[in-house]
Amino acid sequence: MTETIKIRRPDDMHLHLRNVPEAAAFARASALSFARAVVMPNTLPPVTTPGRVERYREEISAAAPGFTPLMTFKLVPGMGAKEIEALSRAGALAGKYYPANATTNAEDGVPSPESVAKALGEMERLGLVLSIHGELPTAFCLDREAAFLPVLEGIAEAHPDLKIVFEHVSSREGLAAVLALPRNVAATVTVHHLLFTLDDIAGGALSPHFFCKPILKRPEDRDALQRAVLSRNPKLFFGSDSAPHPIKRKEGPKAPGGIFSAPAALPLLAEFFVGAGKVDAFEDFVSRFGAEFYGLEPNEGQITLVREPWRVPDEIAGAAPLLAGSTLSWSLA
Numbered sequence: 001m002t003e004t005i006k007i008r009r010p011d012d013m014h015l016h017l018r019n020v021p022e023a024a025a026f027a028r029a030s031a032l033s034f035a036r037a038v039v040m041p042n043t044l045p046p047v048t049t050p051g052r053v054e055r056y057r058e059e060i061s062a063a064a065p066g067f068t069p070l071m072t073f074k075l076v077p078g079m080g081a082k083e084i085e086a087l088s089r090a091g092a093l094a095g096k097y098y099p100a101n102a103t104t105n106a107e108d109g110v111p112s113p114e115s116v117a118k119a120l121g122e123m124e125r126l127g128l129v130l131s132i133h134g135e136l137p138t139a140f141c142l143d144r145e146a147a148f149l150p151v152l153e154g155i156a157e158a159h160p161d162l163k164i165v166f167e168h169v170s171s172r173e174g175l176a177a178v179l180a181l182p183r184n185v186a187a188t189v190t191v192h193h194l195l196f197t198l199d200d201i202a203g204g205a206l207s208p209h210f211f212c213k214p215i216l217k218r219p220e221d222r223d224a225l226q227r228a229v230l231s232r233n234p235k236l237f238f239g240s241d242s243a244p245h246p247i248k249r250k251e252g253p254k255a256p257g258g259i260f261s262a263p264a265a266l267p268l269l270a271e272f273f274v275g276a277g278k279v280d281a282f283e284d285f286v287s288r289f290g291a292e293f294y295g296l297e298p299n300e301g302q303i304t305l306v307r308e309p310w311r312v313p314d315e316i317a318g319a320a321p322l323l324a325g326s327t328l329s330w331s332l333a
């Protein structure tokens, strides 16, 4: 029986730290598991200028020494080539496409790909990654990802050299579309879409801590994601989409979407890959494929996970981590 796993230090290719006093504690929580993280720009105010890219990076680096934030900016209508070039010079690696009103702080998002066509062309030219929240917000909640796919396919066709990450793929339809598109289109997979379903939110007592966008789907969707990840496809890599919100808000009448999954992600993934008899696929998924897609050197050093019970803390800086208070069978050494 596998008792210890040593892997290259992993990357989280999709992380929300928000822009709140607690962000420092959230960054330190991620740094326990991950060497680097692609930090999402839908803060208040959003990361849309070179100055904000630089300041946000400095804040995170100061809060969590040794943890490398990989910076992104939020695409907004009317951005042109000049703005994109300046954002790239400030060190941004990716631009995030939020369809208007699709998720938290996306009211000022992109109404149509045409409204950011010039920006996409410049990102393609510079080799920046287009990171997409792929949901059509006017569709029924379970169908929003599938309804967005024509937009994804249209962007991929119009920009054949643009690196595109379809973030937090959650449905069979979304997965099939990403796998059918050329090599420059990949997807992040979260630990919650890989292991849980809508039943975990609403199948028993209502569990707002499992509520996120895109919403958790059917067992068939979860199973398709599991098979695809276990197949070691370099188009699929780990991005937690960890998004901490105050417990009071998550348990209130208007719970925001977002699961604070970063603290429990690696122990849960270790259990999943060991259980499937595919320990080798674990390192590819969390430490290799994402860096390769972004064109980054792999991290130096290793982390060790051990088969020892670990109780997930009840809260970290006022937010409840995924499976808070439960005991997992793997832990970080």
Ligand SMILES: [Zn+2]
Pocket: 014, 016, 040, 241
């Ligand atoms: Zn996200």
